[in-house]
Amino acid sequence: MAALIDIASWALILGGVAFSLIGAYGMIKLSDVYARMHAASLIDTLGIGLIFIGMMLQAGFTIVTVKLVLVLVFILFTSPVATHALARAAINEDVLPVVDTETERQMAASNKTKSSEFGT
Amino acid sequence: MLQAISLAAALTAFWVLLSGYWIPLILCLGAASILACVYIARRMEIIDHEGHPIHISFQGITYFPWLLKEIVLSNIAVAKAILKGGSAIRPQVLQVPASQRDALGQVIYANSITLTPGTVSIGIDEGVITVHALMDETADGLRTGDMNARVCRLEGDPDPRRIAGGGQP
Amino acid sequence: MMYAAAAAGTAVCMLLVLARSIAGPNIFNRILAVNSFGTLAVMLIAIYGFLTGRPEFLDLSLVYALINFIGTIAVTKFVTFVGMGEGVERDDMGDI
Amino acid sequence: MSVDVISSDLLNVALLVFMGITAVAVARLRNLFAVVMLSGIYSLLGATLYVVLDAVDVAFTEAAVGAGISTVLMLGTLALTTSREKATPTARARTAMALSVAIGAVLIYATLDMPLFGDPSAPINHHVVPRYLDESLEETGVPNVVTAVLASYRGYDTLGETFVIFTAACGVLVLIGRPRRRKTDGTGASKA
Amino acid sequence: MSAYAFPGLANYWIAIVLMMIGLYVVMAHENLIKKIVGLNIFQVSVFVLYISMGKVKGGPAPILADNITIYSNPLPHVLILTAIVVGVATTALGLALIVRVNEQYGSIEDDDIRDLENAE
Amino acid sequence: MMHRKIILRIVSKQLIPFILLFALYVQWHGDFGPGGGFQAGVIFAAGFILYGILFGLGTLRRVLPSWFTRLCLASGVLIYSGVGVAAMLMGGQYLDYDVLSDDPVHGQELGILLVEAGVGLTVFAAMVTIFCAFAGRDRVTPRKN
Structure with missing residues (x-):
């Protein structure tokens, strides 16, 4: 049983590390900031998620597991918000995504906040 | 008021999960801290049905496992695309309808979109979410509207007690 | 052993993300990199706790995650206000 | 190992x-x-x-x-x-570089006498610390030695630090706490 | 035990190098905010130096628990803990001064300010 | 009201009470694990700073008026020094917590708790004060010359 749990957490942790590495590699390789956001969310979701689940298996039913769950929930809760805020800030500063067609650019640009509605 | 009580309950659960000490002194301090937090939250006027959504708690049982499955699948897809590079990646912008009734539902939808790798919501407007997608595959997955329908179901019967500022256009 | 491997992998990820945050090219890439870096730091702290056999200090990870979030929000907010170069009208500075 | x-x-x-x-x-x-x-x-x-x-x-x-x-x-x-x-003017950068390299070399020379990293027999670990580690639990009932030392054994020190923070906050308030008074004569910089 | 001395003095050396980079930034750059960042770098590396001295190999964090006999040295931790908070307080004071300097002179470059002083 | 910042606002509304409670947890558990007044004060302030960033400085000041933060700023220091004075009144030396209670160990625990509370209060108030001072300042255009 213990060996089984060990194998499972090995697999999960290595999987998490692999996803994080791919995400970090994507941050280097992809072309613009919007594309890199997808790579970053690889780290924020499965990267950290699998590693934490692997460690939860090792910790068993203790307060450590509870705290791991709390950290994981917090990250899953906040990382899309941070990413979205970043995307909004980029659009507001006229950093638009690199896309194929002009209509798509327009679509992205149409989300720019008008200065009049800024403060409210 | 109901929401304040529910917030207090949630905070108590949070405290118990964090603390793990059952000394009287710590318990008293904990109770005082929880009351203080509820008081401050009331002062900040952040206890409302957006700030503390009790109406969706039970619907989430089916939604979140589904979301987790989607996250895993799109993680694998994006990881493959990054490793393959070149033609696999075609960044694009699309707009999808968000037919949730109130703001909270739209926020859940937008956050679910962002949480799934391969799609990032870059703008949210009345009923429309602008999405940046990394590949055709993830974009098409979003165009089917499956997630949208599920978030609608998550909201269930929309709460009639919508307060001002909740979701009026 | 398992944790040592995980820590090594996380350190490599940190190096890559650090390279992105130094290379830029614009401020948004840097913010994104800093945000990911924070997540990696959270991971590293948790792994290190298990590596040394004292995993009770996960409150630290929670603080890192929290500060990372608040920091990112603050930065995006300030970037929009300051503008990249030319001054933005700042009538609503109260809303930073 | x-x-x-x-x-x-x-x-x-x-x-x-x-x-x-x-x-x-x-x-x-x-x-x-x-x-x-x-x-x-x-x-x-x-x-x-x-x-x-x-x-x-x-x-x-x-x-x-x-x-x-x-x-x-x-x-x-x-x-x-x-x-x-x-x-930055290059002349200044060069002077600064030379100075910091020199100071760094002196400091590194000074470390050569120091005990190795992580050495349990280093003098720093033998002076007052054993007492803190051995007796703080009985004396203060607090398992976290750092807190015990911070708040109890070195309470004066921490009191001083609290005063420093208090003073710094007061200083910031004095410097920029009040919104600027608009000057009408145009000598000051105008509001954006 | 003594045969393995991997970081040896390297920890201190790198900390000193960091310190000198901070010092260089403070000395070489005219911009006041950059100077504050340089001071921060200097400060953090001093902290690292202190904490490195307090580390005892194989000794975990100084939070007493049963079945652990050797701990890292808590004294540097206490000193640095308060120093960090005081550091941010003084940083805030410095930044407030910079804001005032900017309001008075319209610049946060050291040499500009000196020129303005001389011109008056 | 339906604004594009809505995601930030809704999620922060949900998070802020938990951040504040976490800060208080750190404050009271400094005896057992990492944490204590310095850290708790900063995290507590961070909760308010997040609120101020998202909802505006005016709203923050309505929730937390400036007289109140100044009061906290001073009373934290006062609590700390007051503990010392109390120890003197009860027959000990300044900041000697042994005499605060019949049992010296219990007195130490009480003293440490109170002192940490004072530190936390001061740090919290100082951070909020400093943040509000920076955020409430108007920008000036550089003089052209």
Whole structure:
């Protein structure tokens, strides 16, 4: 049983590390900031998620597991918000995504906040 | 008021999960801290049905496992695309309808979109979410509207007690 | 052993993300990199706790995650206000 | 030596090297936004390093204060001033470089006498610390030695620090606490 | 035990190098915010130096628990803990001064300010 | 009211009470694990700073008026020094917590708790004060010359 749990957490942790590495590699390789956001969310979701689940298996039913769950929930809760805020800030500063067609650019640009509605 | 009580309950659960000490002194301090937090939250006027959504708690049982499955699948897809590079990646912008009734539902939808790798919501407007997608595959997955329908179901019967500022256009 | 491997992998990820945050090219890439870096730091702290056999200090990870979030929000907010170069009208500075 | 000790030592050196990379980048970049972001990363790396060096309380503080609050404050200052730096005159840079290399060489020479990293027999570990470690639990009933020393054994010290923080906050209030009075004669800088 | 001395003095050396980078930034750059960042770098590396001295190999964090006999040295931790908070307080004071300097002179470059002083 | 910042606002509304409670947890558990007044004060302030960033400085000041933060700023220091004075009144030396209670160990625990509370209060108030001072300042355009 213990060996089984060990194998499972090995697999999960290595999987998490692999996803994080791919995400970090994507941050280097992809072309613009919007594309890199997808790579970053690889780290924020499965990267950290699998590693934490692997460690939860090792910790068993203790307060450590509870705290791991709390950290994981917090990250899953906040990382899309941070990413979205970043995307909004980029659009507001006229950093638009690199896309194929002009209509798509327009679509992205149409989300720019008008200065009049800024403060409210 | 109901929401304040529910917030207090949630905070108590949070405290118990964090603390793990059952000394009287710590318990008293904990109770005082929880009351203080509820008081401050009331002062900040952040206890409302957006700030503390009790109406969706039970619907989430089916939604979140589904979301987790989607996250895993799109993680694998994006990881493959990054490793393959070149033609696999075609960044694009699309707009999808968000037919949730109130703001909270739209926020859940937008956050679910962002949480799934391969799609990032870059703008949210009345009923429309602008999405940046990394590949055709993830974009098409979003165009089917499956997630949208599920978030609608998550909201269930929309709460009639919508307060001002909740979701009026 | 398992944790040592995980820590090594996380350190490599940190190096890559650090390279992105130094290379830029614009401020948004840097913010994104800093945000990911924070997540990696959270991971590293948790792994290190298990590596040394004292995993009770996960409150630290929670603080890192929290500060990372608040920091990112603050930065995006300030970037929009300051503008990249030319001054933005700042009538609503109260809303930073 | 177990693999855990070796890997934590490696991690320690790796984090220090990352800090070095970040510091060099801070010195070279001229976009102040980037500089502030990198100094946030630098603090975060420092905090992670403290965890690796077993100073969990310090890491806690550094993460909250160094990486969080001071980054926000620096961004606030940038918002109130400017976000680009002018080029540095090379003569000055060269003098500064020579001076810092010289001072660094002297300091490194001074470390040659120091006990090795992590040596349990170093003098620092034999002076007052054994007493703290052995008796603080019986004397104060607090398992966290850092808290016990901070609040009880070195209570005067911490009182002083609290006063410093109080004074600093007062100072900030005096300097920029009040909104600027609009000048009508046009001598001061005008509002944007 | 003594045969394995991997970081040896390297920890102190790297900390000193970091310190000198901070010093260089403070001395070489005219921009006041950059100077503050340089001071921060200097400060953090001093902290690292202190904490490195307090580390005892194989000794975990100084939070007493049963079945652990050797701990890292808590004294540097206490000193640095308070120093960090004081550091941010003084940083805030410095930044407030910079804001005032900018309001008075319209610049945060040291040499500009000196020129303005001389012109008056 | 339906604004594009809505995601930030809704999520922060949900998070802020938990951040504040976490800060208080750190404050009271400083005896057992990492944490204590310095850290708790900063995290507590961070909760308010997040609120101020998202909802505006005016709203923050309505929730937390400036007289109140100044009061906290001073009373934290006062609590700390007051503990010392109380120890003197009860027959000990300044900041000697042994005499605060019949049992010296219990007295130490009480003293440490109170002192940490004072530190936390001061740090919290100082951070909020400093943040509000920076955020409430108007920007000036550089003089052209």
